[in-house]
Amino acid sequence: MLQRPRRGDPYWIWLLHSWDRLSWAIVGILAVVTVLGDVPAQRKYGSLALLAVLAVAYAVARRRGGARVGHAYLGLLVVVLGLLAYLRDGYGVLYSVLLAQFVVYVNSLRAALVSSALGAVAITVGAVLREGPDSGTITRNTVSSLAVYAVGALLALLTPRALELRDERAKLREELASTQLELSEALRREGAAAERDRIAREIHDTLAQGFASIVVLAEAARAGLAEDPGRSERQLRSIEHTARENLAEARVLVGSGPRLAPASVAQAIRRTVERFAEDTGLVVDADLPDVDCDQPARIALLRCAQESLANVRKHAAASTVGVVLAEQPYGVELEITDDGRGFTVADAPGFGLDGMRRRLAELGGDLTVTSSPGDGTRILAVLPLKGQV
Numbered sequence: 001m002l003q004r005p006r007r008g009d010p011y012w013i014w015l016l017h018s019w020d021r022l023s024w025a026i027v028g029i030l031a032v033v034t035v036l037g038d039v040p041a042q043r044k045y046g047s048l049a050l051l052a053v054l055a056v057a058y059a060v061a062r063r064r065g066g067a068r069v070g071h072a073y074l075g076l077l078v079v080v081l082g083l084l085a086y087l088r089d090g091y092g093v094l095y096s097v098l099l100a101q102f103v104v105y106v107n108s109l110r111a112a113l114v115s116s117a118l119g120a121v122a123i124t125v126g127a128v129l130r131e132g133p134d135s136g137t138i139t140r141n142t143v144s145s146l147a148v149y150a151v152g153a154l155l156a157l158l159t160p161r162a163l164e165l166r167d168e169r170a171k172l173r174e175e176l177a178s179t180q181l182e183l184s185e186a187l188r189r190e191g192a193a194a195e196r197d198r199i200a201r202e203i204h205d206t207l208a209q210g211f212a213s214i215v216v217l218a219e220a221a222r223a224g225l226a227e228d229p230g231r232s233e234r235q236l237r238s239i240e241h242t243a244r245e246n247l248a249e250a251r252v253l254v255g256s257g258p259r260l261a262p263a264s265v266a267q268a269i270r271r272t273v274e275r276f277a278e279d280t281g282l283v284v285d286a287d288l289p290d291v292d293c294d295q296p297a298r299i300a301l302l303r304c305a306q307e308s309l310a311n312v313r314k315h316a317a318a319s320t321v322g323v324v325l326a327e328q329p330y331g332v333e334l335e336i337t338d339d340g341r342g343f344t345v346a347d348a349p350g351f352g353l354d355g356m357r358r359r360l361a362e363l364g365g366d367l368t369v370t371s372s373p374g375d376g377t378r379i380l381a382v383l384p385l386k387g388q389v
Contacts, residue, residue: 016155019100024058026097027051034088043087050087054080061105070105074115077101078122085126092123095145099152112156120145120152201355202249206303209310210246214239216313217279238279265298266290266325269305269334273323276309283320291327297383300359301325301334304367304381307352308336316340316377331365331384342371356381 034047054077061073077098084091102116127141221235266288277284293301305323312318318340326333348369356379357367365383 016100016104020104023097023100024055027055027094030091030094039088047084047087047091050080050083067107070107071111071115074102074105078115078118081119082122082126085123086130087126089127089130092127092141092144095119095123096148096151099148100155102152103155109156113153116149116152116156120149197358201359206249206306207246209306210242210249212310212314213242213279214246217242234278238275241275264290265293265301265332268298268302269323269325272302272305272309276313276321280313282312282318284323285320286323288323288325289327291325291332293332293383293385296363297332300363300365300383301332301381303359304334304356304379305336307356308379311352312336312338312340312377315343318376327385331382334381336379337376339376342373342375342377344373345369345371 031048031051034044034051037044039047057073057076061069081092081095081098084094099116099119102119103112106112106115124138124141124145128138131137131141217235217239221232221239224232224235270286270288273284273286273288276282309321309323312321316338318338320339322335322337324333324335326335353367353369360367360381360383363383365381368380368382369377370380371377
């Protein structure tokens with residue numbers, strides 16, 4: 001049984017089902033003509049009874065569906081068409097009117113051809129029995145039935161291709177829906193991975209560096225308690241200050257704390273440099289003029305300064321550090337140098353340098369690391385000015 005059309009089905013499927021429904025409007029008109037016309041009572045009531053039986057069977061077939069119900073309905077339709085053609089002249093037209101049903105209520109080309117052929121035979125036999133079996137009557141009714149059957153055969157032949165198109169479109173819709181679902185899932189995973197990477201970078205650049213600083217300061221304070229209590233006291237204050245900063249950063253990361261009003265990038269880096277110099281006792285030569293950049297750029301440059309100075313503290317064994325902030329025609333530069341032990345850049349482990357590169361790359365910037373064993377290290381972070389990305 002041909003399924004009811006769905007959105008996106010070929011026009012042919014919609015045409016068959018529209019024809020199927022429209023045919024019953026014509027059947028209703030014929031029933032009214034029969035009631036109002038001058039027809040012998042026996043033929044009138046017999047015709048109306050047959051139409052009523054057919055209408056009930058049609059309603060059952062549409063409601064229940066299935067191949068068996070469809071074949072049973074078409075068998076009844078063939079019998080009713082033959083009886084109506086026998087009872088009254090003109091009812092043979094119902095074969096033409098109801099022709100689409102021989103395609104709609106079967107599941108194969110062969111069944112459509114056979115059932116519509118039986119319908120043609122039924123109306124021909126009914127008309128011949130009513131008019132008489134002379135050669136003219138037989139010829140006339142046979143020719144007209146064959147003409148209508150040819151149309152029915154054409155419908156039956158064209159429908160399988162329409163069904164193939166419908167199935168192909170249904171398959172394409174399913175594949176498209178599956179692809180969209182996979183793409184949505186891939187984007188979700190990519191977004192989750194990017195968010196994890198962002199949070200990991202923030203934790204590394206803020207909390208992890210703060211805790212590392214606290215550990216170093218605590219060790220130094222404990223070691224100097226006896227010999228230099230004043231220095232140990234300053235280190236303990238620095239530990240307290242760093243811990244408070246870490247707490248504020250943690251609250252920002254989990255969204256439970258307000259972000260502080262942004263300072264200029266020069267002010268933020270200057271505070272970091274001063275804290276670094278106080279904690280480490282190293283000589284820091286800082287040139288930090290005010291430069292104009294937006295909040296994302298300020299954060300990126302500040303994180304690069306914090307990470308670079310933390311690396312100097314942990315790895316460089318330097319005596320002097322330089323920090324230079326400059327605005328160039330092509331963007332903003334932050335240069336951090338030290339005279340420490342240096343390292344081989346290609347072999348550099350850890351998350352810090354890679355995190356700086358990613359942070360800058362997100363804003364269209366770049367990171368250059370120059371170092372070799374025994375020659376110190378130079379870190380150059382470059383960000384384009386707003387509108388130059």
